[in-house]
Amino acid sequence: MNAITYAEPSEPHPEIPLAGGDVTEGVVRAGDTVRRPAGPNAPLVHALLRHLEQAGFDGAPRFLGVDAAGREVLSFLPGEVAGRPRPPWIADEERLASVGRLVRAYHEAVAGFAVPDGVRPGFGLAEPPGTPPPPPYPVELVGHMDYTPENIVFRDGQAAALIDFDLAKPVTRADELCNAMLYWAPLADPADADPLLREVDAPRRCRILADAYGMSDVDRSRVVEVAVMRTRRSWVLMRQNAEELGGGWARMWQDGVGDQIKRREAWLERHGADLEAALTAP
Known part of the structure; x- marks a missing residue:
């Protein structure tokens, strides 16, 4: 192309x-x-x-x-993004809800888009032997899959645009919402969360995102499973990226992202029931 x-x-x-x-x-x-x-x-x-x-x-x-x-x-898309150090508004729940609405708007716009013939998503790397499997659900759309605070542009206190589509690939809606929750709830051991997000109610914030998006009951029931499976895969794939691609991937690995991923998995195992209860409660 x-x-x-x-x-x-x-x-x-x-x-x-x-x-x-x-x-x-x-x-x-x-x-x-x-x-x-x-x-x-x-x-x-x-x-x-x-x-x-x-x-x-x-x-x-x-x-x-x-x-x-x-x-x-x-x-160029004007606006503000949450760089480092994070701004005080990173924990604001109305901004959080606007992230969910933006993800939904993106999904409505991307509906009907298919990966062009001859185009292979990803970085061209074969998965290492023994890589944990992805969640067992058929893909639904080409997702953004990198909803970090740095990649969402805000205007007038509302999420208005997405940038950096480098990780785009075919996924499910549950994958996408889990990715947004990962950074904005956050789904992490408090020791690894930004100081402004260490004391927040992560299950509540997951529910705010899900409600703002209009997440289906089926997808809500899959969030914890998908988050755990994606976390297990990410440890292997992040290590591979660090070894084969180097650059920023290697720096993140050297800075301990592998240990953070393991702590996230343990945190999800401990708090999965609370997350699911918050997401599925009437």
Whole structure:
């Protein structure tokens, strides 16, 4: 799949470095555009962003092409994101509910999109032998699967847009909501949560997300199972990414993300019943 060449303006804009997440480096703003390195999942991401534009979804950047340096050119989305250190509003429950509504709007816009022929989602790595299986449910849509605070743009206190679709892949709605809960409830041992989220009621926050999204009863009943299975897989796959891709993946592994994942699994085992009760109560 060939990407279009971006036509630069007659007067170039200075490039301003943007603080990114844990993996992607070299992201800059130039005028009303963002330039970022194209990753191995770029063919899927570009097709997905084109679909979202055609669907009239305003909550994602527009893919404008590839510049002379081989970087993706995306439209810049104004607003605020929760970088590090986290802002005080990270625990605000109305903002939390708006995240659920944004995820639902994205799912409605992505409905009907299929992975193009010849495009393989992911980073091109074969799963290591013995990798725990994914949840046993048929995929429903191409999800974002990286709802970190850094990847959600807020305007006027409401979640307005998603950025960084590098981890997009076919998943279930339950996978997507579990991913959002992972970062925004959060689903984590309090020792690993941001200080502003260590004392929050995680089951309650999961319920707020689920209600705002309009999560089905069936998917609510699957959240804990999906979260545990995805956590077990993530330990193996994160280690593989660290070993084979290096860069930010290796730094996260060296900083102890593997131990955090193990603590998350233990926390989910201890609090799974509370989570399920909060999600499924009338």
